[in-house]
């Protein structure tokens with residue numbers, strides 16, 4: 001079977017004690033290997049990098065230069081306006097690079113490319129400063145002069161070269177300047193593989209195909225943030241990981257299945273939703289693990305992929321499903337800004353709950369899922385995980401734009417109208433059939449959050465019985481949970497069967513003498529026994545009509561608009577485990593101090609997670625605190641995140657973002673940390 005490229009990358013461990021001599025500030029360039037795409041993997045000290053040498057950022061012409069064995073030079077590009085370049089200027093520029101970027105370090109001072117908008121010269125202090133780093137090469141487009149003990153090369157000038165660290169490769173008459181990426185080990189194993197923009201002019205991404213043998217981790221390439229400092233686009237330089245359901249040109253889309261990857265070609269196009277992120281300046285850094293074909297499989301049911309790890313608590317908590325890699329990676333890595341997932345039944349909201357991060361199920365139809373492996377089509381949605389409420393809102397408002405809204409033929413619902421206003425809800429609905437939180441130590445955190453909401457917005461709390469309210473509607477279809485659940489069941493199986501299941505089974509049987517493909521148990525029997533006389537397009541179409549009826553009743557009788565509010569109420573509930581730990585290891589969840597996920601509350605007819613997939617509403621997971629538990633894994637006290645879900649009427653997403661932004665301004669909602677604890 002087509003395996004992932006697993007090239008060896010030696011992890012150098014440099015541990016010799018360093019003397020005080022300033023000249024040792026810099027580690028030298030060590031070439032490791034070229035990856036299959038012709039790009040260079042190298043090391044500086046104990047840090048690994050990738051350089052886009054196959055398709056460099058720019059190729060500059062230069063005066064004749066006789067290349068030596070060491071013709072690859074880590075360089076730093078500095079741009080200035082001044083005429084006298086002093087030590088102070090260099091030092092403050094370099095210090096801003098170190099502060100604002102995790103890719104740049106002193107090791108890139110083997111060479112300096114310096115340019116000024118005016119005729120400039122380096123003074124003695126600057127020359128002396130560079131000597132501390134043993135800077136060997138000075139590149140200049142002629143604007144800057146300076147007398148030092150370095151090799152000086154005059155190169156053609158270029159506007160296309162941003163500031164920051166690069167790898168320069170010298171040849172007889174050219175200097176190729178390649179973008180560099182720092183390689184981070186994915187220590188929580190949330191990715192399938194790292195990826196980077198090939199810069200080939202065809203908008204293709206390359207898989208990195210490098211992993212760290214010592215710890216089995218795939219390496220993830222992230223470009224210097226400095227490259228984007230002069231780029232005004234909303235997501236310029238933000239690093240974004242993508243659930244492996246979305247197509248990215250040049251990368252394989254597997255849906256978490258090697259069998260599916262085997263029978264499908266590498267993507268020859270990028271999903272419009274991912275393209276939008278790239279157009280906004282976002283950087284795609286890799287493909288992430290998911291429950292196979294976006295099922296809701298428990299951790300212990302994963303076979304094809306190894307289940308990712310959650311950094312929270314004892315490190316043995318569930319990442320939930322299906323956007324498992326995405327949620328846990330955002331809780332794990334400061335070097336990652338966003339992760340894109342999808343939500344059909346809970347797959348954004350529950351991974352956000354167990355990782356203590358921000359994640360949403362937007363209103364039904366908010367974003368195109370063209371070139372994304374479907375599950376339920378009319379119940380599928382796309383979302384983004386983030387640690388920071390402001391960054392999360394900025395991404396969301398720039399991503400969910402009208403041209404990317406889904407056609408009504410896909411949703412079966414009315415066209416979306418998304419006001420971006422402060423028409424906030426007046427009522428907090430507290431559903432007594434879903435709350436209080438299961439862990440009595442967590443409920444006071446929720447009560448404090450509710451008190452904060454009422455204080456900031458002057459809202460009133462109304463206790464409702466959601467189940468009784470819906471069952472009290474007069475429409476026999478809209479009030480019947482059995483009917484609504486059955487319709488959702490049809491929606492959630494038919495599209496995945498026609499687009500994935502049927503072609504996979506047919507193709508595999510042809511290739512392997514009638515055999516069934518090796519897939520996880522979540523889909524095996526459902527597809528083995530799929531009966532098109534029971535579930536088919538006719539029933540799917542009927543299910544869309546049922547769904548539409550439920551949505552209309554919900555929006556007229558439960559969460560509706562008034563002249564003052566987009567959604568008169570915001571409903572709170574918990575999609576997580578109510579402040580109890582839930583584990584990746586099944587038997588640990590049988591303890592009284594732990595919980596399974598997706599537990600149906602005793603008096604409810606549907607899980608809270610199912611409310612918005614049925615009624616089309618917007619449902620956001622918001623981290624509000626944490627509570628301790630005694631771990632049976634580390635045998636130490638640990639913290640588990642407490643989150644709450646905020647639900648508003650379909651179309652009121654942006655009003656809810658504005659509300660969340662106000663809560664962040666008021667210090668109610670906060671940026672969560674990476675690692676063991678969110679707060």
Ligand SMILES: *[C@@H]1O[C@H](CO)[C@@H](O)[C@H](O)[C@H]1NC(C)=O
Pocket residue numbers: 013045046047
């Ligand atoms: C790498 O080296 C730097 C000093 O050069 C040290 O601070 C850091 O801890 C090292 N990291 C690893 C992972 O060995």
Ligand SMILES: *[C@@H]1O[C@H](CO)[C@@H](O)[C@H](O)[C@H]1NC(C)=O
Pocket residue numbers: 079080081
């Ligand atoms: C050059 O000057 C302009 C205008 O004062 C300023 O906006 C810009 O940031 C400066 N560029 C550098 C590299 O210092």
Ligand SMILES: *[C@@H]1O[C@H](CO)[C@@H](O)[C@H](O)[C@H]1NC(C)=O
Pocket residue numbers: 265268
């Ligand atoms: C992309 O691939 C699809 C199916 O794999 C194929 O139908 C289509 O023609 C390809 N498009 C291009 C531009 O190669």
Ligand SMILES: *[C@@H]1O[C@H](CO)[C@@H](O)[C@H](O)[C@H]1NC(C)=O
Pocket residue numbers: 445446448449450452624625666667668669
């Ligand atoms: C309530 O708001 C205050 C700030 O006004 C904040 O310090 C506290 O953490 C908030 N608590 C919750 C649970 O929202």
Ligand SMILES: *[C@@H]1O[C@H](CO)[C@@H](O)[C@H](O)[C@H]1NC(C)=O
Pocket residue numbers: 432433465466467468471603
């Ligand atoms: C909510 O209402 C339903 C239907 O009337 C009832 O069976 C259930 O017990 C109620 N739940 C609570 C918590 O009161």
Ligand SMILES: *[C@@H]1O[C@H](CO)[C@@H](O)[C@H](O)[C@H]1NC(C)=O
Pocket residue numbers: 468469472
């Ligand atoms: C059911 O509907 C009736 C009539 O509209 C109303 O009086 C009653 O309060 C409702 N009950 C619930 C639980 O919503």
Ligand SMILES: *[C@@H]1O[C@H](CO)[C@@H](O)[C@H](O)[C@H]1NC(C)=O
Pocket residue numbers: 480481482483
């Ligand atoms: C819901 O619909 C099902 C199937 O149509 C029907 O059998 C059941 O009696 C209905 N339930 C209620 C409470 O009306």
Ligand SMILES: *[C@@H]1O[C@H](CO)[C@@H](O)[C@H](O)[C@H]1NC(C)=O
Pocket residue numbers: 531532533534
């Ligand atoms: C499919 O469902 C139909 C209708 O219930 C039934 O008659 C038929 O036997 C089923 N087919 C299989 C293969 O189970």
Ligand SMILES: *[C@@H]1O[C@H](CO)[C@@H](O)[C@H](O)[C@H]1NC(C)=O
Pocket residue numbers: 532533534535536537538539
């Ligand atoms: C589709 O399913 C319904 C029952 O669910 C069945 O009555 C109908 O015959 C099926 N249509 C086809 C084309 O199999």
Ligand SMILES: *[C@@H]1O[C@H](CO)[C@@H](O)[C@H](O)[C@H]1NC(C)=O
Pocket residue numbers: 581588591592593594629630631632
């Ligand atoms: C740890 O194990 C003890 C003994 O089986 C049990 O009572 C407790 O609930 C467990 N704690 C957790 C957090 O699962």
Ligand SMILES: *[C@@H]1O[C@H](CO)[C@@H](O)[C@H](O)[C@H]1NC(C)=O
Pocket residue numbers: 438577578580591592593594595599600601602
């Ligand atoms: C609450 O936790 C207990 C275990 O302590 C579990 O049996 C029960 O199903 C949980 N209830 C919900 C609604 O999650």
